[in-house]
Amino acid sequence: MNEWDQRYDCEDFVYGTEPNDFLREHADVLPAGGEILCLADGEGRNSVFLAERGFHPTALDYSAVALEKGRRLAEERGVVVERVQADLADYTLDRDRWDGIVSIFCHVPAPIRERIYRQVPEALRPGGVLLLEAYTPKQLEYGTGGPPTTELLAGVEELLRPLQGLELLHARELERPVIEGRLHTGPAHVVQIIARRGQD
Ligand SMILES: C[S@@+](CC[C@H](N)C(=O)[O-])C[C@H]1O[C@@H](n2cnc3c(N)ncnc32)[C@H](O)[C@@H]1O
Numbered sequence: 001m002n003e004w005d006q007r008y009d010c011e012d013f014v015y016g017t018e019p020n021d022f023l024r025e026h027a028d029v030l031p032a033g034g035e036i037l038c039l040a041d042g043e044g045r046n047s048v049f050l051a052e053r054g055f056h057p058t059a060l061d062y063s064a065v066a067l068e069k070g071r072r073l074a075e076e077r078g079v080v081v082e083r084v085q086a087d088l089a090d091y092t093l094d095r096d097r098w099d100g101i102v103s104i105f106c107h108v109p110a111p112i113r114e115r116i117y118r119q120v121p122e123a124l125r126p127g128g129v130l131l132l133e134a135y136t137p138k139q140l141e142y143g144t145g146g147p148p149t150t151e152l153l154a155g156v157e158e159l160l161r162p163l164q165g166l167e168l169l170h171a172r173e174l175e176r177p178v179i180e181g182r183l184h185t186g187p188a189h190v191v192q193i194i195a196r197r198g199q200d
Helices: 003-008 021-029 045-052 064-077 110-123 137-141 156-163
Strands: 035-039 056-061 082-085 098-104 124-135 167-179 185-196
Touching: 003 064, 021 045, 021 098, 021 124, 021 167, 021 185, 035 045, 045 056, 045 064, 045 098, 056 064, 064 082, 098 110, 110 124, 110 156, 124 156, 137 185, 156 167, 156 185
Parallel strands: 035 056, 035 098, 056 082, 098 124
Antiparallel strands: 124 185, 167 185
16 A cells, blocks of 8 residues: 555545535536546545536546545436546656646655656647646645655645646636645645646
8 A cells, every 4th residue: 555545535525525625616618528547536526527527537646445436426416537547756657649638736855747748738639628626836835735845745836837828728826725625725725727738
């Protein structure tokens, strides 16, 4: 069991079963009915929400415990979510594969982050959209959730660097209340990005 398996090894859903607020608000920007890769999807709240909205999501995470909880949540809600157990440290995104890539609180070390996001522009199909929300390094001052170290956190400039070539629809850092399960508990500092691959 890795540290995430241990965190998820409990009865409740540590980030709740409702989707992330930013995703819920902006899901319509994703191509309708499209195939969506949910990076570091955890216990499935976001992929299940997308399936309920008529998308075809694939949930990727390296925690087997999280993916199993996500499987149960999808079953309970009567929707289909594909699942991939993989480590982003060595995962390669297929090219021209996804109508959308959703990355919600995917906090990984900088080399892994850069490696994955560098592949995103070509992994999207023409017209495909990346939607991302994560805590910034400033979140450490808030103490309301997220990793305890800057090593796993990034601001908007750093996140945009590997996303060259995508059209930016939304890119900002802001303070907002994040109350999403018992591990995300209040005012927070986040970065949000929505970026689209052109039609080529
Ligand atoms: C803060 S949780 C967010 C979960 C989910 N996106 C949500 O918003 O409910 C971060 C997730 O990243 C996953 N994760 C961390 N490092 C990973 C890696 N190297 N490869 C794949 N998943 C990873 C963890 O297992 C965990 O589910």
